[in-house]
Amino acid sequence: MNLKSIRTGKGLSVPKLVELSGISRRTIQDIEKRGDCLVSNAIKLADALEVTLDELCRTKDEKAGE
Incomplete structure (x- = not known):
């Protein structure tokens, strides 16, 4: 879950x-x-963060395995 990094990245x-x-x-x-x-x-x-569920929930490792 990328919640904290997305939240902080958006300030x-x-x-x-x-x-x-x-x-x-x-x-x-x-x-x-x-x-x-x-x-x-x-x-x-x-x-609320204006991102997709994929962006919010998947890690880079999970995306690489597709």
């Missing part, structure tokens, strides 16, 4: 992402720590 704080996505601060912090989440949350985050 967004966790509180701003909470506002944009409607997902709680704790949940966002847990996702950034664990690296996985519910698909419904991934969709909300991808929409």
Whole structure:
């Protein structure tokens, strides 16, 4: 999961992402720590960050294996 790198790359704080996505601060912090989440949350985050689910969820290693 590329959440933290995408979020910071766009200059967004966790509180701003909470506002944009409607997902709680704790949940966002847990996702950034664990690296996985519910698909419904991934969709909300991808929409808020204006990226695809693929960009949000796949690592470079996973993309290389295609």
